[in-house]
Amino acid sequence: MTPQQTNEIKPKYKDLLLEERDQLVARLEELGVGGDGLSYDSNFADSSQVTAERGEVDRLALELQDALNLVDSALSKLENGEFGKCEDCGGNIGEPRLEAKPSARFCMDCAAKKR
Numbered sequence: 001m002t003p004q005q006t007n008e009i010k011p012k013y014k015d016l017l018l019e020e021r022d023q024l025v026a027r028l029e030e031l032g033v034g035g036d037g038l039s040y041d042s043n044f045a046d047s048s049q050v051t052a053e054r055g056e057v058d059r060l061a062l063e064l065q066d067a068l069n070l071v072d073s074a075l076s077k078l079e080n081g082e083f084g085k086c087e088d089c090g091g092n093i094g095e096p097r098l099e100a101k102p103s104a105r106f107c108m109d110c111a112a113k114k115r
Contacts, residue, residue, distance in 0.1 A: 010078055016102045017075050024068045033061050070103040086110050 077083040084093050088110040097104050106114065 010083075013083065013098065013102050014075070014078055016099075017071050017078070020102065021068065021071045021075070024064055024071065028061060028064050028068070031057055031061050031064070033065070067103070070105065073105075074103040088113075 074083060077085075084098060085091070086093055086107040087105045089107060091107050093104050093107045097108055104111070
């Protein structure tokens with residue numbers, strides 16, 4: 001995207017990204033993720049069920065944190081004029097893809113190659 005195109009769409013995508021960021025942070029907080037990682041009730045009996053559930057929560061928290069990192073990266077790119085550029089080929093990421101996933105790092109062609 002040209003700098004002018006980026007400036008024209010910046011508010012739209014910034015709002016989408018900030019909304020997604022707020023949702024991710026809220027979900028992480030619901031899981032009990034804090035500065036020291038996940039917190040668990042120390043009074044819980046340590047059984048295989050609790051261990052399995054902790055594993056699932058850890059996995060979900062990691063996925064949410066990865067998504068949050070992508071959103072933060074996209075917000076940085078929006079500010080420095082790199083938003084909407086594919087990290088592989090350097091081409092433009094199409095607006096339909098950005099509307100569906102504002103934190104997209106790759107154009108459709110490059111994303112398809114990664115599958």
